[in-house]
Amino acid sequence: MTITNETATNEADKSSKRGQVAMVFDLNKCMGCQTCSIACKVLWTQEQGEEHQWWMTCNTQPGKGTPKDWEQMGGGIIDGQPAKGHQPTRAEFGGGWDFNYEEVFYGGKGRSTHLHPIDKGDKTTEWGMNWDEDQGAGEYPNSYYFYLPRLCNHCTNPVCVTACPSGAMYKRHEDGVVLRDESKCQGARFCMEACPYKKIYFNYVRDVAQHCIMCFPRLEENVAPACARQCPGRLVFVGDPEDKSGPIYKLVNEWKVALPLHPEFGTEPNIFYIPPMSPYSLKEDMSIDYETPRIPPEYLEYLFGPQVHSALGKIQSELKGVREGNSSEILDTLIVYNWLDLFGKYTVDPGTLDRSPEKVAVTLGATRKN
C-alpha cells in the first residue's frame, strides 16, 4: 500500500542511486550523559523560538520522557492508514526556561530570592526534556532503568511528509534525510500530530515547525552528525543500512541485533537500537536470581517488538562465549577499537574545513541566501 503525498511540489531525479543515512545506538554503552542532546542544541537550536527545542534527547526508560508521555500520543501508520495523533503542546514539552539571574545577582534581594526557572504561568516549568531522569520502575533492590537516545528517525515511510498540507516537507533522494522548507511551512503542524515519535517541535516566534535535520550540512561535507561524533560513549554507528560492507547492515540485517523502536508505528524508522542487558536481579534473601531478568521482557517487547528476545539473547550468548575464551565478531564491532569505524564514509574532521560565512553563503545558491 503506497502512501503518496498528493501535494508534492516537484519530482526528484530518480537516476542517481537512492541512499539512506541510518544510525545504530548500542544501549549497552549509553550512560545518559546528555552530551548528544547538548551537542545538537548548541549547534542548531539556540535562536529565538528554539529555546525549548531539543532535536536530540536521551531519556530514562521506563519513563514519560519528552514530550511528556509521548508513547501514548498516537500517530504513525496502522494497517496502511495514517492514524490520528495528538499534537504535543508547549507545556507537554516544557523546558526552554528563563532564569532570574538579574534578580539574584544584582537585584539587592539577598537571601529572599534564589536562582530558579521563571514560571510564566504557562505550565512549562512542570516538565522538561529529561524530567524523570534515573527514576525508572520496579521495586528496590530490583528496580531498573536504561537510557534511550532519540532523534528524528528520517523514516523510510515518513507519515509527516504525508500529513503536510502545504507540501513543505520532503525526503531527500541521495541520503533519505527528511527536511522541511521553512519558507513554505504555514505552521499547520499536522506533521507534529502524525509523527508517532513526537520528534517535531514548533517555533512559536517564527510560526514554523522544526525538527532534526540529520546535520545535513555536515553530511554534505562527509562529517558525521554532531550527536554521533560527540558521543563520549562511542556507541553511535552512522551509515547506509544497504551498504553490505558497513557495520550497520550486519547489525540490522545479518546478526539482527539492532532493532527499530516501536516498529508497530509503521513508519519504518532508520534509527536502530541494540537492546539493553541488565544486572541479575536479587532474590528475597539477596542472593543472585539468575532466572528472572531485571528488565521485564514484556517491557522490552513493548518497545522493540517480539524480535527483541532473540536479539538480546544473541548479545548475551556472545558475551557468555567471550567469557569462555571464544572471539566474537559482533562484540568486536561494538567495542569500536578505532573510533572512526563508527561513521562509515562520514569521517572528515570538521576542524580542518573552511566554513567561513562568506564561502558558505556563496555555495548556498541564490534561493537560500537570506
Add this chain to the structure above:
Amino acid sequence: MFTFSLSGLEIKTQDGGPLEVEENETTARSAVYMVLGSFFQPVCQEQYDKAINDHLDKEMKESASLLPFEFDTGVPSIKEGSTFDDYKGEYVRVFGDELGAGSLLLAGDDENVIAQLKRDYEYFGLGVGEDKKLDHLSTALDFMQYVCFKEAASPSPRLKGSYRRAQRDFLEQNLVNKIPNIVDKAVALNPADPFNWGLTRLNAFVEADFKYITSLLG
C-alpha cells in the same frame, strides 16, 4: 683560551663579562659560527678591513682547527686594490641593501616565526638588542655561536645536553632548511669574493655541523 664576545647581543645570565673556556671541538664550532656571524652582519668597515688584510682567512682557519668533522675552510680572496666602497657596493648588490635585509632574513614578515625565535633566544639566555633584526641570518648565527659556547661552559651534564639539543632543534627549524636557498639566490648573482667564499662556506659548514650534532644525539 677561547674568549667569547657577541656583536650587539647581550648575555642575560648573571655572570656576564668575557667568559673564558678550555678550547675543544665545541668551542671550535662556536668560533666558526662567530666568524660566519660577523661576516654576514650588516656591511661595516670592520668586515672590509678583515677581508682586505687577509685576517678573514687566518680567523677561519684558526677557528676550524679543532672541528670534530671535515670542513674545507677554502681561501677567501678580495680583488686587488678594491676599496671599502667597492666592498659595500658588492654587498648591497648581492644582499639587496646595506643591512642585507633583502635576502638574509629568515622569517620575512611571519610574526609567529619571529615570536618563536624571540622565545628561543630568551629561554637560553640571549637578549637581542633593539637595533638587531631578530630573524637576520647574522643574529641566528650569533645564537648558534652562543649556545655552542654555553654547552662548553656549562657545569652540569643535564645543562650541556639541553644546550646541545637546542643547537639541533634551532638548526633544524631555522637554518638547515633556509640557508640553501638564501645561498643559491645569492650565488646566482655570481658575487665576487670574499662573498662567494662566505656563502659557500656557510652552506658547507651548516650542513656538516647539523650532520655531526644529529649523529651525536642519535
Add this chain to the structure above:
Amino acid sequence: MELKTVGESPLNPSSSVWSEVSKEVIKLKPVPVDAQPNQYIRNAYKDTPYGNVGEVSLSVAEHDNQVFVRLEWDDSNEPNIEFQDAAGVFFPESGSSESPETIGTKSNPVRLWMWKNRTELQSGLSNSTDLISSGPGVFHPVEGSQSVNAEASLSNGKWSVVISGGKNIVEGSRKLGIVVWDGSNNERAGIGAVSSNWIEI
C-alpha cells in the same frame, strides 16, 4: 453584494466609514473532511468536530484601488497558546465554476488573503499573508507580494477584522469566498469554516 466606494481607507474595523456600508450575514460550514488534502488529515478529522464559526457578517468597500473586506463573528472562548484565531477571504479565477467549500482546487486555485492574530512572541511577523490556495490548507505564499494588509480587534466576544488587497485581484471573477479559523478549537489550514457558495460583489 454591492462593492461601495468610500471616501477614506476603512482598514480600521471600527472606522465610521463602515456604518455607511451594508452588512450581510453569511452562513459558514466546516470544510468537507473528504476534501482535506491528504489521508492523514482525512483520517484524523473525520470524526473531530471543527468549523465552529457558524456565520460571519460581511461588508465590502473599495477605496483607492484597494478592496476592503470586513468580517465580524462571535468568538467567546479562551485563546490557547498553540493556535491563533484567523480569517481569510479568497477570490477564484474568472470563469471557474467550482464551489468555494474547498478553498480552491489543484486545477482551479484561488487567491487567498489571510489574516492571523499574532501573539506577542510573533510581533516580528506580519499579520497578513497573500497566498495561492489549491485546496483546503494547500497554501503557497505568493513570491514577494506585499499588497495584503489587515487590522483586527476583539471586544466583548466579537472579532472584527478588515482585510484589504489590490482591486485587480477581485476584478476577474467579482466573486469572493470566506474562511474563518477558531484558534481555540485548534483550527488551521483546511480545518475551518468556509462559505458554502460564492458571494457576488
Add this chain to the structure above:
Amino acid sequence: MVIEYDQESKVTGTGAANYESRWSWDKVGWGTHCVDCYPGNCPFRVYVKDGKIIREEPAATFATVEEGVPDFNPMGCNKGACWSQQLYDGDRLLHPLKRKGPRGGGEWEQISWDEALTLVADGMLDAIEKGGPESVVREGTPEVAAVIPTDRFFNMFGGRMLDLHPSFNDFSIGLHETFGKWNPVSSADDWFHSELILIWHMNPAFTRIPFYHFMLEARYKGAEVISISPDLNASHMHSDYHVPVKTGADAAFALAMVQVIIEEGIEDKTFVREQTDLPCLVRLDTQRFLRQIDLEGNVYSAKEDQLYHWYNGEPIKADKGNLLLNGKEVELYGEFEVTLHDGTKVMVAPVMELLKRHVNEKYTPEMQEEITSINPEVVRMIARKAAAKKTDIMLGWNSCKYYHGDLIERAMCLLLGVTGNWGKAGTGIRSWMIGMADGMFSMMVKTVPGVEGAEQLFGAQEMAIEALRANDPTLTTDELAVREVARLLAQLGPMGADAPRLTGSPPAFWWYWQGGYKERWEKFEWGDTSLPRKFEEYFDEALEKGWWKGLDGPRPENPPHMLIECGGNMLRRTRGGFTQLGSNLWDKLDTIVSIDFRLNFTGLNSDIVLPAAQHYEKVNFHIPTSHVMNLTLSDKNAEPAGEAKAEWEIYQLILKKLAERAKERGVIEYQNRHGATFRPETMWDDYTINGYIAEEDKWADEIIRDSVYSGTLPEKTDLSSLRKDGYKRFIGWGSSPFALAQASPIFPDKTHTPFRDHVERGAPFPTYSRRAQFYIDHPWWIEANEHLPVHKPNPLAGGDHPLRMTSGHNRWSIHSMNQANKVILQTHRGEPLVEISVNDADERGVSDDELITIFNDITSFTARAKVSPGVMPGQIISYNGWDGHQYENWEGANEIEAGMVKWIAFAGGYGHINYSLAEWQPIPTDRGVPCNFKKTGK
C-alpha cells in the same frame, strides 16, 4: 511500503532557517576546560565567528596508544559540549564590582579596574599592617588556570596558602595508610585490560563520562563488571551484578571476602610475601612489630623500623631496599618463639596469622550479612572471582569522605593485596594524581629565567636526593628519596611552613582555630564513641609531640584579616557551609576578594569581585594527570568578554598597585613572623622575573620548555608546536612526588599501570615498613583497635536521625562551575533536588517534585524531592555541586554536614604517617549524614 516520490535536495532548501550558514565560522582554535578533579584534558576545537566564541567540539585526533586497545576518541562530555554557552550570559562576570549594603545582599556598584585594584591593594596593606602577610589567606583550589598564578602571587608577598587537595576534602586517606602514597592512577585505557571491574564508591557514568566506555568495552571483551553501592545509580545499568551494600558498611564486605580467600587458601602467597607487610612478625605480648632494637637492644646500629620475617626457624631481616624474595618462602602463618636482646622469650606471629584470626573471628560471610545486608554466597562468589581474575577497583573520592573512610579503603586494598591485584595491566585501585608538567611547579617559585633557572631548581632537588641517599642507602628509588625530602622540608617547623615556599599548611588547623570547628570536633557523641579518650586529648597529644610543629596555624592569636578566593567556591563546598563559616570566619575578615569568571556563591558573599577570563579567553593548560598522559592546551581564542582579564594579568596589576599604594602609605618593607623581609616595590619584577615572563604567551612557553628540560615532554615541544597539535603525550614522570608515586616506566605505546616497579623490580613502598602496610602499630591505631582494618559504624554526626544522606560528584556540572549554565540546567529540573526512596516518601506522604525540608540537629535545607525506586530505603542522595544561591534562603545540603574529622588523622611521627605537601593530614568528612525530611506544604 515505500513512499512513491521524493525530491532532489538542491531544488528546495530549508528556507528561512538557513541551517547551512549556521554551521560556519571564521577561526578554529584549541581549548579544554573544567577543574582538575574530573580527569578532563579533553582537547576541543573552539569555533569563533565575528570575534565571539560560538561553539566547541571534541578534536578527536587521538591515534591508538596500544594496539588492540580502543583509542581515546572523541573524549568530551555534556559540560564541555556547552562550555561556550556560559561565556556571554547567565552568571558570567563582566566587570569589577564593589559591594553596596551588607555582604550577600546582592547589591553591587560597578567600579573601574583601577578602583578595584586600589581596594585590593589597600586591603592587603591593612591586613599586613594589622597581622603580617600571613593574615592574607587563600584556600587551595584546583581551578586549572588559577592555581599557578595565585600560588606565585602568594609566594611573592608572603601570604598564607592552605594545602591544595585537603582544602576541598579530596585525599584518599586509606590508600595513603596502605601504600604511603594516595595517588596510583592508571591511564583510562588500562581499564580495558581488566577481567573484573568493581565499581565501588565511584559513579563513572556521572564522573568519568569521557572514559567510561573503556570499562564497557572491557566487558565486551569478557570482563565482568560489578557495581557496589546502596543505590542503583546510573553506573549499575551496565554491570553484571549490583551489590546493594548498606551505606558505610563496605569494610565488613571487603574483609569477609578476605576471610573467604584465606579460608579457601586461594591467596596469592608470593605476592603477599613480597608486596605486603603480612609476613612481618608481630610480638603477641605488645601487639607491636618485632624490631631490630628488640633483638639487638637500643644500640646505634639497631634501626627502629627494621622488621623481620620468619624463615628456616629464625627471624630474618625484612629487606628495606628491595621487596623481591626470589623464591624464598617466608612464613605467613603460625606462632614462633624468639629471644630478645635481654634474654626474655616472647611469642611472635606474622601479621597474616593475626589477620586470619581477626577475619575468622569477626568477618565470615555470615557475620558480615547483619552489617551489609549482602547474602554470604554473593560474598563468596565475588571473592573467588577476585582471586582468579585481574581485578580493578574503580574508586572515586566518595569513600574517603566517610568518617571511617580510611578503614573502608584499607579493607579494599587488603582484598587486592591478598589476590595479587596491583602492578599488572588492568589491576589495582585508583584515586587521583597531578604532575608530570614540572614546568608548572617551577613556575610557582622560579626566580632565574630560562634554562638556567630550570637547572637551578631541578639541580637543587637532585643534590638533596644525593645527600639523603648518602646516609640512608635503602632509599633505592627516586620516589622514596623525593618523599623523604618533602617530609623533611615539612618538619623543618617555622622555617618550613610559614616561610615563603611552594605551598602552605594543612587547612584543618585553619578550620579548627578560625572556622569554629574546635567546638564541633570536640562533640564526643558526634565522633567515634568507642574511643577510650576524647578528641581534644588526642589533639593536644599530637601538638605536644611536635607532629605538627609550625603547621598548626593560624592560631587564635594570628587571626586572618583578608581572604582571596581565586577560582574556588569555599562557601559552597565547606562542610557546615555558611551556618558554620558565616558567624565564625566571615565576620572576622575585613576584606574578602573573589576572582572568578562567574559570580558564584562565595563571590555573592564577598566585598570585591574581579572578572577573570574564561578557559577559552586566555592561554592556559589543563592540569595533567596520568589518567590521560597528555599536556593539553587551552588557547586564547577570543578577547575576554566585558572587562575580564586572565589571572596572570590580574595579579601583575595587583602587585603594581600594591607597590604604588605602599609607597603612598610609606610602607617600604615588612617582615613575616619568621623574619623574612618583603619589599612591595620589587614584587612585580620578582613575579615576572623583570618582565621576562610578563606576557601570557611567554609564561605558557616557559612552562612547556621547563617541562621539556625536566625530561617529561618530548624535545622540540614549545608553545608553537602545542598550538599546532593541541596536546602532547608525556615521555617521563619528572620529579614531583605524585608523579613518581606511579612507580612504573612510561611506555609511548602501552597503557599506564601504576606500581609495576614494586611488583616487577621490588621497589620498596614509601611506608614505615617499606611494604604495602596493613598492620599499623602506631600507638593510636592499637588504642583504637584499628591496627588491622576493621568495620566501624558511621558516627551520628549531626544527631540521632533515621536516614543517611549520601552524595557524590554530579553529572551536570564540575561541582558548582556549570550549575548555572542555562543549557545544562534544562537537562534536569533546573533546581536543586534530592533523591529519596519510595518507602521513605510514602511514609511521609511526599510525592515526586514536592518541596521538602531535610533537617538534623545542626540546621535544615529545602529542595525538590525526586522519588526513585533505585534509592535504598533509609538513604537520601544529594549530589554535590548545587551552588548556595540555587537553594531557598541560600541554604544548601552542606549546611547540615557536620564536617567531623577522624581523630586518627592528627597522628604523626611514624614513617608515612607524617605531613608533607598534599599528603597525610586531617580532612573533614560528610558522607552518611544522619538526617530526616518532612513536607514543607509548598
